Amino acid sequence: MVTKNIIRENTYLDSIILMSVSNQLRQLDEVDEVSVIMGSNANKEILKNIGLLSSEGEKAGPGDLIIALRVKNETMLEKVLEKVEILITQRVLKRETQEQSLPKSYHAALKMKPQANLALISLPGEYAASAAMEVLESGRHVMIFSDNVPVEEEIRLKYRARDLELMVMGPDCGTAIINGVALGFANVVRRGSFGIVGASGTGIQELTTLLHKRGYGISQAIGLGGRDLSQKVGGVSMLQGIAALEADPNTEIIILLSKPPAAEIANLIFDTVRKLKKKYIINFLNGDPMEAEKRNLPFASGLEEAVEIAISMKEQRPYKPVYFTEDEKALEALAIEEREKIGKGKYLRGLFSGGTLADESLLILSKEIGEIHTNIPLKEELKLKNSWESVAHTIVDMGEDEFTSGRPHPMIDFSLRSDRLLKEADDDTCGVILFDVVLGYGAHIDPAEVLVPAIEKAQEIAWTQARYISFVTSITGTEEDPQNYSKQRSALEKAGVIILPSNAQAALFTVLLLKEE
Numbered sequence: 001m002v003t004k005n006i007i008r009e010n011t012y013l014d015s016i017i018l019m020s021v022s023n024q025l026r027q028l029d030e031v032d033e034v035s036v037i038m039g040s041n042a043n044k045e046i047l048k049n050i051g052l053l054s055s056e057g058e059k060a061g062p063g064d065l066i067i068a069l070r071v072k073n074e075t076m077l078e079k080v081l082e083k084v085e086i087l088i089t090q091r092v093l094k095r096e097t098q099e100q101s102l103p104k105s106y107h108a109a110l111k112m113k114p115q116a117n118l119a120l121i122s123l124p125g126e127y128a129a130s131a132a133m134e135v136l137e138s139g140r141h142v143m144i145f146s147d148n149v150p151v152e153e154e155i156r157l158k159y160r161a162r163d164l165e166l167m168v169m170g171p172d173c174g175t176a177i178i179n180g181v182a183l184g185f186a187n188v189v190r191r192g193s194f195g196i197v198g199a200s201g202t203g204i205q206e207l208t209t210l211l212h213k214r215g216y217g218i219s220q221a222i223g224l225g226g227r228d229l230s231q232k233v234g235g236v237s238m239l240q241g242i243a244a245l246e247a248d249p250n251t252e253i254i255i256l257l258s259k260p261p262a263a264e265i266a267n268l269i270f271d272t273v274r275k276l277k278k279k280y281i282i283n284f285l286n287g288d289p290m291e292a293e294k295r296n297l298p299f300a301s302g303l304e305e306a307v308e309i310a311i312s313m314k315e316q317r318p319y320k321p322v323y324f325t326e327d328e329k330a331l332e333a334l335a336i337e338e339r340e341k342i343g344k345g346k347y348l349r350g351l352f353s354g355g356t357l358a359d360e361s362l363l364i365l366s367k368e369i370g371e372i373h374t375n376i377p378l379k380e381e382l383k384l385k386n387s388w389e390s391v392a393h394t395i396v397d398m399g400e401d402e403f404t405s406g407r408p409h410p411m412i413d414f415s416l417r418s419d420r421l422l423k424e425a426d427d428d429t430c431g432v433i434l435f436d437v438v439l440g441y442g443a444h445i446d447p448a449e450v451l452v453p454a455i456e457k458a459q460e461i462a463w464t465q466a467r468y469i470s471f472v473t474s475i476t477g478t479e480e481d482p483q484n485y486s487k488q489r490s491a492l493e494k495a496g497v498i499i500l501p502s503n504a505q506a507a508l509f510t511v512l513l514l515k516e517e
Contacts, residue, residue, distance in 0.1 A: 002074055007066060011064065013038075022036045034070070034080075049386075049388040121142060121145060129157060132168065133157060169224060175204045175223050175440075178221075185443055190216075193253065194255065195220050195222075196256075197222045197254065199227070202354025202357050203357075206354075206356070213478065229259075254278055255281045255300075283306035286378065287299070323508055324505055342469070349434070350435065352435065366378060369511060372393045373392060393514075422454060434506060
């Protein structure tokens with residue numbers, strides 16, 4: 001094999017074009033691995049960790065394009081490089097044609113749609129804050145899809161918005177549904193009387209899709225960005241979201257969602273909502289249920305539990321916990337069968353695109369199977385020294401900034417997760433791979449098309465070593481989503497993947513596979 005980095009100086013292409021070119025090049029027989037990527041330090045670290053960075057690539061600057069290739073021999077290199085040039089030219093021309101009718105600036109967009117009262121910003125993180133401030137100063141709300149925005153900028157934006165009686169959703173706000181309009185990675189769900197204020201994009205997606213599958217709908221789903229309930233940010237946007245839904249006549253029951261919050265900020269939220277008229281469910285992952293109960297607020301430890309408590313309120317009946325919604329005895333029998341096939345592979349590897357789905361799985365599994373190493377640790381001593389290298393039981397959130405700087409989110413681009421899946425399969429201590437599949441607007445149009453070949457190849461790797469790996473997932477999505485829930489489920493099941501109805505149930509089934517008798 002020959003590894004080669006070609007540098008095109010001062011050549012910027014956006015991450016979607018680069019992802020498309022990389023994916024098409026991977027289909028070539030001559031190519032073993034490829035990544036076409038901008039030369040930022042974070043991206044060079046990614047190339048280093050997947051064995052694609054050469055001394056030439058080390059010299060690239062953040063404004064340079066790196067074409068990193070591993071081909072079978074030198075004679076094939078020239079042919080592949082010709083294909084690279086053709087693909088890049090085609091994609092650039094196609095994008096330029098598509099963009100001719102699109103506005104080139106915020107002010108140009110305003111001329112096209114002066115009645116708009118909200119702007120969605122998706123720019124590289126270093127440019128997002130100044131663009132967001134421009135929107136606020138023009139008297140409009142803003143949703144910042146961009147990640148890698150400094151927390152100091154988030155604080156400045158949110159407090160300025162509050163002064164202007166406006167709202168900032170984000171940064172790193174992946175999902176919202178406002179007046180029935182899906183923003184970011186939202187799913188196709190019906191309208192209804194349940195409101196959500198959430199410092200979690202995939203958490204909102206899991207809540208809204210589970211409610212939809214139960215026959216209920218959403219009034220508003222207000223995203224906040226994952227840091228809103230941190231000590232530094234102070235829950236500014238959540239408090240504004242609560243006030244908005246309290247005043248919304250179409251909202252009856254409100255779920256408040258957050259990744260692990262700062263205790264002081266969580267208590268501030270509890271003290272605020274206990275005085276209000278509408279019904280609230282608190283779903284703060286790794287939050288303190290005792291503090292909520294002191295204020296007579298129902299507390300859900302997980303996403304599906306929050307949905308079931310909310311529905312029991314709506315139906316005016318007592319809440320009854322249910323761990324599995326499918327035949328529990330059949331699941332236990334399946335777990336025994338899988339466990340026997342797994343044999344000596346005793347460790348879990350969790351590969352997630354959704355941060356809150358990773359958090360929820362980590363909480364459930366840690367209580368049952370013991371310590372789990374991760375890049376989103378509950379205990380600092382369990383933080384992975386290198387997020388690219390698993391240690392014993394490991395769960396990795398591949399949507400964290402360390403994986404997304406200069407690259408599309410893993411819900412869009414599955415290449416890093418597919419590569420990691422193969423790497424884990426080659427580790428003879430790995431017995432179970434748990435992962436999420438998230439559908440919806442903006443996500444990959446056919447996740448199974450990418451995942452199935454990787455899963456089949458991973459299982460082949462295990463079989464050549466006389467091993468077996470159990471693949472477990474849940475699918476966050478609906479039949480109405482562009483990817484279609486049933487289509488994705490069918491393709492993954494044919495590849496031998498065990499699919500549970502929710503993220504929580506997938507984690508609980510994984511417990512059955514791994515917990516020692």
